[in-house]
Amino acid sequence: MKVLVPVKRVIDYNVKVRVKADGSGVDLANVKMSMNPFDEIAVEQAIRLKEAGKADEVIAVSVGVKQAQETLRTALAMGADRAILVIAAEDVHTDIEPLTVAKILKGIVDEEQPGLVLCGKQAIDNDMNATGQMLSALLGWSQATFASEVDIDGDSATVTREVDGGLQTIKVKMPTVVTVDLRLNEPRYASLPNIMKAKKKPLDEKSAADYGVDPAPRLEIVSTVEPAARAAGIKVGSVDELLEKLKEAGAV
């Protein structure tokens, strides 16, 4: 079985984001970019499936700008076998909508015929939480979102999902799309020899047109603004003072 892992290049989660003065989005020039943290977990899970003999090949895919090569090299250094980069934008500020990404991924699935697609549950830039579900819909496959445990057994997978009420376990038919949550595993760091080896692993470059997908967005960005800031608060010196202030504020 082949496993396909879509990975997104996003602003590093430690970076404080700044909104661009013209309101067109967030400033991404000269900002540290990394692999979306959820996608690291997805790559890790795919590699573990291969190590357990349940997968033969792990293919990492990214849709976006040329610079996403770096993200794919990270996936290869972790242990993915090969990578596909679909260039769908020139400017690093252009984000590709989940519907477009899902359509391109469907094209890749049709070609590669993987038995499993492992996505992140959400990308930490746009927090849309949509791509995996959309891909599953376009393929007519089953879906298992927000996974914290995945057990593949022949033609079905048992997946435990993190939901509002606690945990839900479902069984899905293979092939399937799984989106992974934070507690599924702890992703490994790539070792230096593996980083060197990754440079020689195959990385194919494609374009959105190769899959017959028009990347034009459905959502137009009208404005992007900083959220309203909270008024500065005060420090209190004791529990008694805290209680007094809370009573004054009508909070207790």
Next chain:
Amino acid sequence: MAVLLLAEVTDGELAMDATAKAVTACASLGDVTVLCTGATCADAAAQAATISGVGKVLCAEDAIYGKRLAEPVADLIVSLSGDYEHIVAPATTDAKNIMPRVAALLDVMVMSDVTAVVDGSTFERPIYAGNAMQTVKSSDAKKVITFRGSTFDAAETGGNASVENIGAAGDPGLSSWVEDKVAASDRPELTSAGVVVSGGRGVGSEDDFKIIEALADKLNAAVGASRAAVDSGYAPNDWQVGQTGKVVAPNLYVAVGISGAIQHLAGMKDSKVIVAINKDEEAPIFQVADFGLVADLFDAVPELTSKL
């Protein structure tokens, strides 16, 4: 113009607060029809019919909807979609599982976690863990939206909408339910509680989390946790507050032993009054706290609990 709203129904029970907030959110978009699904859902439908602003309730009772598996519920919504321009739901994990699937089947984009409606096609939503607010305009014929509950007040009850039973849309047979692990609790539900007390890594152990729970019970509060506390096994996953957990905006939020990482702030910074108790006076949580107490939590929290 008409709106189809997927009600939050779990095991036959309507989540009134989440559903009524979504009714407020979409009221300006057109006549609201609420869809209830479940193995049993007549009671939920009857209750949804009392929410003011609801024009009609559709009740789809069938075993295949019992656990709200995404594939059959999405197919049902798509089969009903012809009559509606907006298809909406509260931004719960259930809806976030289902609605993007609906959108893709309709070949439209989804808009997740919308916090404000500008007009019928223009919506505001947070990006980058709430560090920026973006207004987007959709060019799609149908708009598929989930609304973030913490920014809308629940619609009042007192309405009397008609309830219509509808048939199932068929079972694609792609997935099945195995089990739920849900901890029963007498505490208020996290996303609708008026007061939330959250503990972080500073609490140190599952056992010591009882200090947090005792304060919460004194305040009739829900209990929350940081990701570090959940990852360390001090608290269950459904208590996590933040970018990838729940988003809350109670009247009072008490953060204990939590440093205030942006991913945590994303889930609570719209709370009305924020209290932080942390022994490190440099902790970023103090930047958003109305009242900050620099103290050891093992002294301050029991003292606070006993004096309330």
